[in-house]
Amino acid sequence: xxxxxxxxxxxxxxxxxxxxxxxxxxxxxxxxxxxxxxxxxxxxxxxxxxxxxxxxxxxxxxxxxxxxxxxxxxxxxxxxxxxxxxxxxxxxxxxxxxxxxxxx
Numbered sequence: 045x046x047x048x049x050x051x052x053x054x055x056x057x058x059x060x061x062x063x064x065x066x067x068x069x070x071x072x073x074x075x076x077x078x079x080x081x082x083x084x085x086x087x088x089x090x091x092x093x094x095x096x097x098x099x100x101x102x103x104x105x106x107x108x109x110x111x112x113x114x115x116x117x118x119x120x121x122x123x124x125x126x127x128x129x130x131x132x133x134x135x136x137x138x139x140x141x142x143x144x145x146x147x148x
Contacts, residue, residue: 046070046077046142049092051101055083058123062096065124069133094136096120096129115140 048066052059059081070077082090084101095105095117106114118132136142 046075046094046137047090047092048077048079049087049090049095050079050081051084051087051095051097051105052081053084053101055081055086058098059083062120062123062129065126066096066129066133069126069130073130073134075133075137092116093140093142094118094133098123 048063048070050059050062050066052062063079063081067077067079070079080090080092084097084104087095087105093116095102097105097117097120099119099121102117102119105117109117116136118136120128120132122128
């Protein structure tokens with residue numbers, strides 16, 4: 045099961061919006077996932093395969109991260125754009141050899 049973490053500044057508004065959009069995308073792709081949302085300051089306490097966030101918070105999350113940890117942070121330009129989230133999750137999963145079915 046894919047573990048997805050959605051991150052914003054307060055862990056309420058935009059991270060919850062990302063979570064709702066990501067749930068819809070992963071359901072469409074038939075990818076079983078556990079999705080949570082949190083604050084940027086608490087993100088390190090979560091175990092996740094992918095972190096979805098904006099550029100501002102991605103910079104904070106990757107500042108002291110290893111190269112491997114930094115790869116799992118996906119920067120979203122439009123936080124509720126299903127097409128963008130789908131494209132970026134599929135690309136990440138293919139790059140990590142996690143996707144066995146070709147979703148286009």
